[in-house]
Amino acid sequence: MAPLRPVLLAALGLLAVVLSAADQGADADRPPVPIDQGLAARGKPLYERFCISCHGPQGDGHGYAAQWLDPMPRDFTSGIFKCRSTPSGTLPTDDDLMRTLRVGVYHTYMPPWAVLGDWDLRALAEYIKTFSPKWKEEAPGQPIAIPPPPPDDEASRKRGAVVWTNNQCAKCHGNKGKGDGLSVPTLMDDWGHHIAPFDFTSSDARKCGNTDTDLYRTFMTGVNGTPMPSFADSLKPQEAWDLVHFLHTLRQPD
Amino acid sequence: MKVRVLVVAAAALAVLLPGPAQAIPAFARKYNVACSTCHEAWPKLNDFGQLFRDNGYRMNRGKDNPTEQPGAYWPIAMRTTVGYQYAEQEGVPVDQPPGTTTTKNGTFGFAGLDILTAGALGEQFSWLVVYTPGLGSAGFGTGPSDGDLESAFVGYHRIFGTPFLNVRVGKHAPDLPVDEHRILTLTQGYNVYHFHPQGSAATFEPGSNQAGVEIYGHSELDALRYSVSVMTENDAIFSKNWVSSPVVWGRLSGKVLLNNGILPEVKGGVFGSAGWHPVQALTQTDPATGEPVPVSGAAYSNQPYQKYGADLHLLFFSNVNPLDITGVIMFGNEDQALITDGVRSAQWIGGFVEINWVPTFNWAIIGRWERIRTTQAGSDTLPQNEGDLTALTLGVRYTVEFSNRMAATVLLEGSQVTTTVSGTKPKGSTVLAGIDFAF
Numbered sequence: 001m002a003p004l005r006p007v008l009l010a011a012l013g014l015l016a017v018v019l020s021a022a023d024q025g026a027d028a029d030r031p032p033v034p035i036d037q038g039l040a041a042r043g044k045p046l047y048e049r050f051c052i053s054c055h056g057p058q059g060d061g062h063g064y065a066a067q068w069l070d071p072m073p074r075d076f077t078s079g080i081f082k083c084r085s086t087p088s089g090t091l092p093t094d095d096d097l098m099r100t101l102r103v104g105v106y107h108t109y110m111p112p113w114a115v116l117g118d119w120d121l122r123a124l125a126e127y128i129k130t131f132s133p134k135w136k137e138e139a140p141g142q143p144i145a146i147p148p149p150p151p152d153d154e155a156s157r158k159r160g161a162v163v164w165t166n167n168q169c170a171k172c173h174g175n176k177g178k179g180d181g182l183s184v185p186t187l188m189d190d191w192g193h194h195i196a197p198f199d200f201t202s203s204d205a206r207k208c209g210n211t212d213t214d215l216y217r218t219f220m221t222g223v224n225g226t227p228m229p230s231f232a233d234s235l236k237p238q239e240a241w242d243l244v245h246f247l248h249t250l251r252q253p254d
Numbered sequence: 255m256k257v258r259v260l261v262v263a264a265a266a267l268a269v270l271l272p273g274p275a276q277a278i279p280a281f282a283r284k285y286n287v288a289c290s291t292c293h294e295a296w297p298k299l300n301d302f303g304q305l306f307r308d309n310g311y312r313m314n315r316g317k318d319n320p321t322e323q324p325g326a327y328w329p330i331a332m333r334t335t336v337g338y339q340y341a342e343q344e345g346v347p348v349d350q351p352p353g354t355t356t357t358k359n360g361t362f363g364f365a366g367l368d369i370l371t372a373g374a375l376g377e378q379f380s381w382l383v384v385y386t387p388g389l390g391s392a393g394f395g396t397g398p399s400d401g402d403l404e405s406a407f408v409g410y411h412r413i414f415g416t417p418f419l420n421v422r423v424g425k426h427a428p429d430l431p432v433d434e435h436r437i438l439t440l441t442q443g444y445n446v447y448h449f450h451p452q453g454s455a456a457t458f459e460p461g462s463n464q465a466g467v468e469i470y471g472h473s474e475l476d477a478l479r480y481s482v483s484v485m486t487e488n489d490a491i492f493s494k495n496w497v498s499s500p501v502v503w504g505r506l507s508g509k510v511l512l513n514n515g516i517l518p519e520v521k522g523g524v525f526g527s528a529g530w531h532p533v534q535a536l537t538q539t540d541p542a543t544g545e546p547v548p549v550s551g552a553a554y555s556n557q558p559y560q561k562y563g564a565d566l567h568l569l570f571f572s573n574v575n576p577l578d579i580t581g582v583i584m585f586g587n588e589d590q591a592l593i594t595d596g597v598r599s600a601q602w603i604g605g606f607v608e609i610n611w612v613p614t615f616n617w618a619i620i621g622r623w624e625r626i627r628t629t630q631a632g633s634d635t636l637p638q639n640e641g642d643l644t645a646l647t648l649g650v651r652y653t654v655e656f657s658n659r660m661a662a663t664v665l666l667e668g669s670q671v672t673t674t675v676s677g678t679k680p681k682g683s684t685v686l687a688g689i690d691f692a693f
């Protein structure tokens with residue numbers, strides 16, 4: 001049996017790697033999805049009309065308007081995207097890109113483009129992929145599972161307050177959720193630009209979508225390229241939903 | 255002869271006076287987007303720009319309020335067109351020696367100046383004011399002009415939380431099939447929006463902004479839109495009514511995205527108006543001239559007139575860089591009491607076909623053919639076709655600079671209008687080469 005031991009160990013090791021990768025949603029074992037060049041070609045004039053002034057001709061976030069923008073436009077060459085349904089560090093799905101294009105990114109200069117229609121937005125999303133080699137090297141991540149929410153009641157909100165405290169959300173978002181935590185002066189995005197945490201008090205809208213599900217997804221996938229981490233490893237689904245419900249209590253009347 | 259002079263003068267004015275125009279770079283500065291975000295070809299709006307306007311100049315992404323802007327931001331924009339214009343008009347009456355002549359004016363100048371301020375206030379209010387200062391001269395040889403508030407309204411949006419209920423109060427543009435304030439040609443407006451049958455006393459022209467209240471609504475993405483405006487007829491003596499010299503204008507429109515590369519989008523609509531113009535008034539004698547002057551608010555005997563029609567817009571190949579074919583047909587009917595020496599109602603039919611090709615956001619190629627015919631003259635004193643017109647306009651625009659700070663477009667266009675006057679058909683022709691500029 002001795003000769004079998006190295007094989008067994010190797011198999012176990014491989015299994016561990018695969019399980020680990022699957023657990024994180026990484027997709028090293030899946031081939032990248034080829035970019036649809038025809039679709040991307042149709043998206044190019046859309047990009048040149050609507051996106052180039054901020055994201056730049058090279059997609060690097062250095063369009064001529066970028067100098068006036070805060071936060072800065074996303075650098076598509078990095079393959080790092082804020083709003084995803086996929087685990088932290090992975091590429092977004094087409095649906096994720098479409099969602100961002102449709103609703104924009106709240107409290108940034110990224111407008112909602114839904115009026116263009118999904119047919120054009122899909123082409124635009126494909127063209128955006130051409131800026132980063134990452135799309136040729138990796139498959140998009142696997143979307144996380146989102147369980148149905150528990151009732152949004154007083155008990156859930158109280159539990160959510162505990163989650164807020166235990167995870168030190170106030171360090172960035174402030175004690176009352178205004179985005180004025182003590183860490184604010186030190187917060188930088190991956191490109192070294194100062195970035196402000198989200199203010200939960202002034203609107204019901206959220207950065208990566210306006211629904212509770214969008215907020216849950218943000219907790220569990222993080223906002224890549226910003227200091228907002230993924231809590232997928234530290235929060236149970238129930239706790240994440242409780243936190244979603246607690247954030248409702250931070251909203252201040254207009 | 256008096257009618258002939260008036261018709262020729264009106265035709266000459268129509269040729270010489272560039273159409274009003276609107277583009278608001280203050281929004282591009284505010285949101286740091288290129289002009290091409292909202293304009294298919296500046297100043298014509300695309301679907302995104304139309305929705306932005308319908309939403310009360312909002313993108314609804316938390317950056318709309320003035321408090322979100324740097325203190326240095328000031329919501330003011332300006333626009334003018336400078337260049338050279340050559341205008342030739344046949345049939346212009348002269349009396350030394352008696353007869354008519356063909357005038358030829360080749361002038362350098364600029365086409366007036368629009369000073370605009372517009373934006374969003376709070377969560378639901380918006381405003382727009384467009385001031386056109388008076389000019390001593392230089393408007394392509396048209397002589398001095400008066401200053402005017404072309405637009406001045408306040409909007410209140412999403413009443414009861416729905417985009418289907420919004421209101422604008424003040425001087426505003428009725429919801430037209432093609433917005434004349436965003437026309438791509440400057441030597442010719444849409445004559446059909448300004449046409450009156452011969453001898454008509456009514457002064458309502460849907461192409462001109464009117465003081466009143468507009469209630470309008472739209473679906474979230476503008477697939478369906480409606481607008482109803484109640485206004486006071488421009489330039490009319492005020493009648494004794496709760497709404498003096500009233501006009502009601504309405505339009506119902508929609509669009510469908512067809513998601514294909516041949517005909518990706520179709521838009522269409524129906525529109526109409528009903529107005530009542532007073533034909534009698536109590537007067538007061540002007541001590542200086544001895545002439546009776548109608549007293550405002552003492553006019554009466556309102557007589558009805560109507561305009562109505564339909565429009566269809568086909569966007570080929572792309573709905574952002576389209577070959578856009580638009581057809582508009584309009585019918586008019588005016589009560590005989592509104593017509594000088596009227597013996598029956600006056601009726602007319604008009605319309606235009608316009609092709610805009612926007613191969614890239616820099617280029618726009620424009621062609622328009624317009625025709626208006628009287629189908630029933632209200633008076634027997636003039637030929638039925640008196641005042642009928644045919645217009646052809648061709649143009650090309652190349653936008654050199656299209657940033658979030660300014661727009662500059664080089665343009666070359668030509669137009670010809672043939673108007674029937676006492677059995678003759680004098681032509682008016684205009685060529686304009688210039689730079690359209692907004693910041």
